[in-house]
Amino acid sequence: MTDSAAEARPPSIDSSRPHPARRYxxxxxxxxxxxxxxxxxxxIAAVMPSIRTAALANRAFLGRAARHIALQGVRQFLDIGTGIPAPGNTHEIVQAVDPRARIVYVDNDPLVLTHARALMSGTPGTIxxxxxxxxxxxxxxxxxxxxALLDLTEPVGLLLVAVLHFVRDDEDPDGVVATLLDRLPAGSWVAASHATWEHTPAEVVAELQKSNRDGRFVPRDGDRFRALFDSRVQIAEPGVVSVADWHNDDPGRAPAADVMCNALVGRKR
Incomplete structure (x- = not known):
């Protein structure tokens, strides 16, 4: 969408402020x-030239993780922070495993809703x-x-890809994750990714912080990321790793220092 389309924008969309879904x-x-x-x-790209590589690596992780969970027999998914539809949407991945799979997408950007309405019209009854x-x-x-779509007495695949780092510490990220997982039955799965600066030089972090004046973006290291899930989830192999490394055998995959984002997949205890 270009700025020439301003008259067609729904009035609830604030185009004057950047939004993570649209930036992504x-x-x-x-x-x-x-x-x-x-x-x-x-x-952000001026300071971190690999940011587009990181975004693509997260998107690829979403596809591999969603397929992995679907292959465990899960047929219903809750994808929170889904972003604007793009090739490789969750429903495309899991419905390739089983066309009966059902997906609930969640986001807080009105522009995402505009696209989601069109998306849902093509897949009635499943998303x-x-x-x-x-x-x-x-x-x-x-x-x-x-x-109306999900049965929370049956296993659910919870997807939290590149979204938890927008929950500040004062907004209780531990409580957010606990509330979600406590309402899902044992045997449910979760796939999550989270930005980290643990491989980033201090001078680059200082520059990135200049674009984060409101503190909305909160990178956390691998140990803190794992702690959000450890008490409720049996984390699958290979554990907490870069999103580019999770079940990815491509020898040309991006290094962790370029991706700056960790991933995990696990089964609720």
């Missing part, structure tokens, strides 16, 4: 972003979209549209 779409090479998203994305925020997990889990 920009890095992935999509077209659904505004000038503020591009400016923010370019500022739905909630305009909701990860920081209010109870509202997600209690939503009538979620319960």
């Amino acid at each position: 779409n920009y890095w992935l090479g999509g077209k659904d972003h505004f000038a503020a998203d591009r400016e923010s994305g370019d500022q 739905t979209y909630l305009d909701a925020d990860l920081r209010d997990p109870a509202a997600i889990l209690d939503h009538k549209d979620l319960h």
Whole structure:
């Protein structure tokens, strides 16, 4: 979407402020972003030239992890922080394993909702979209549209890909994850990724912080990321690793220092 399309924008979309979903779409090479998203994305890319590589690595991890969970027999998925639809959406991955798989997408960007409505019209009865925020997990889990599609007495695949690092410490990320997992039955699976600066030079971190004045972006190291899940999830091999390394045999995959994002997949105890 270009700025010339301003008149067609839904009035609830604030195009003057960058949004993570639209900025991520920009890095992935999509077209659904505004000038503020591009400016923010370019500022980050100027300091971290590998940011587009990182975005693509996260997207590829989503596909591998969702397929892995579907191959464990899970047929319903809750994808929170889904972002703007792009090739390799969760429903495309898991419905290739079983066309009966059901998916609930969650995001808090009105532009995502605009695209999701079109997406849902092509797959009636198998996917739905909630305009909701990860920081209010109870509202997600209690939503009538979620319960119309998912049976929370049966295993669910919970996807939290590149979203937890937008939950600040004062917004209780541990409680957010605990609320979600406690409402899902044993045998459910979770796949998550989380930004980290543990491989990043201090001078680069200092520059990146200049684009994070509101503190909305909170990288956490691998140990802190693991701690969000450890008490409730049996983390599968190979454990907490770079998103580029999780079940990826490509010898040309990006190094952890370029991707700056960890991943894990695990089964609820």
